[in-house]
Amino acid sequence: MPENAIDPIHQFNIERIFNFHPLGLDASFTNASLLMLIILGLVSLLMIIGTSQRSMVPGRLQSAAEMSYEFVANTVRGTAGDAGMKFMPLVFSLFMFVFFANVLGLLPFSYTVTSQIVVTFALAALVMAVVIIYGIAKHGTHFLNLFAPSGVSPIILPFIVLIEVISFVARPISLSVRLFANMLAGHITLKVFGGFIVLLLGGGFATALLAPLPFLGIVILTAFELLVAVLQAYVFAILTCVYLNDAIHPGH
Amino acid sequence: MASPQTAAESAVVKTELAGDATHQAGVFPPFDAHNFLPQIIWLVIIFGALYWLMSRVALPRVEGILEARRHRLAKDLDDAAKMQAQAKAAGEAYDKTLAEARARAQTMAQQTHDKLHAESETKRHALDAELNAKLASAERQIDDMRTRAMTNVASIAEDTAMVLVDHLTGRRPDRQSVSAAVAATSATSAVKAN
Known part of the structure; x- marks a missing residue:
């Protein structure tokens, strides 16, 4: 079955490592769960073990931890202001989780957690839940001003409100689908190019000569995917900040 | 990178297809509701743990480190500024002391100079006085000698006049008339000479 050997979708299969069904719920430990656990371990290694010395002059790991912190802190402060810093742990956890998931997914034999729509949607839903709960708790009904910008004439106001509501509802979808689709498409492309190499090598001498071409493509694409992985983590974090900013300061 | 991955995964595919028949074939894995x-559940557990740890x-901890570093830098800069101010104050004090010492040295030099000048002045005056006294005594001596010489001149003149009169007239004049004549003559000559 050579077409299975190069099946570019196979890499997204969820494989159950331990079957586990408490209360009739399927909570099996899968390859994706394993990667999440590895992400947790690596982020903790960087942020907790790396900073355990509390050096005045930081070492490599502590420098990396401080840079991660300052990068996210600057993003939060730049987008949502100083009031947004209370969401720093959330944005930081999201950024580090997505960043490590995306980058680890590029390693061979690994698994891309963020290529699962359910994972990215859960993260986006968490962000929107925080936005709505904080917005209503902080501003009450005033939070609804988010949908009715001030200074709009009453005639077009219903349309504006409709558009604002649609754009608000679309946010968790766009936030989750953007990350999911980027990861999915990139990994499929890499696998397709990998499949080309196998097919060309197996197709006889003449086609085998062409095999280095998709290999070159893979090299370039891998670099590009690394960029996308980092960029999408940043995009996820900064959009989270933008949405949180709406909850902090509703009514444009 | 991709070639071994694909090769390894092809092996996985074969075992999977052989063993995992419960999964519906043809469902795109990310959209397979069985896996949701x-x-x-694992995302909630693991992301929750991550959030808690962070x-x-x-x-x-990172905030503490950064805050401590900021504090330390501010303190060090502060200390440096304080020390600079101290150094500047010390420099000013040194300059002041130097200026004072110079002024004192100048007044001392002036005083010494004045004192020496006064001493030499008094010495000179004393010397002058001594020399003047010596000069006066010398002049007095000369006067004495001259008057004594003058009296001698009168007696010589009397003797000479007596001898001359004796020789010319052959008779010896008396001493009183000769000395009167000599005195008169010398008085008129002294008047003439003056």
């Missing part, structure tokens, strides 16, 4: 629940342990 385990994913969400918010309770990692971020406060």
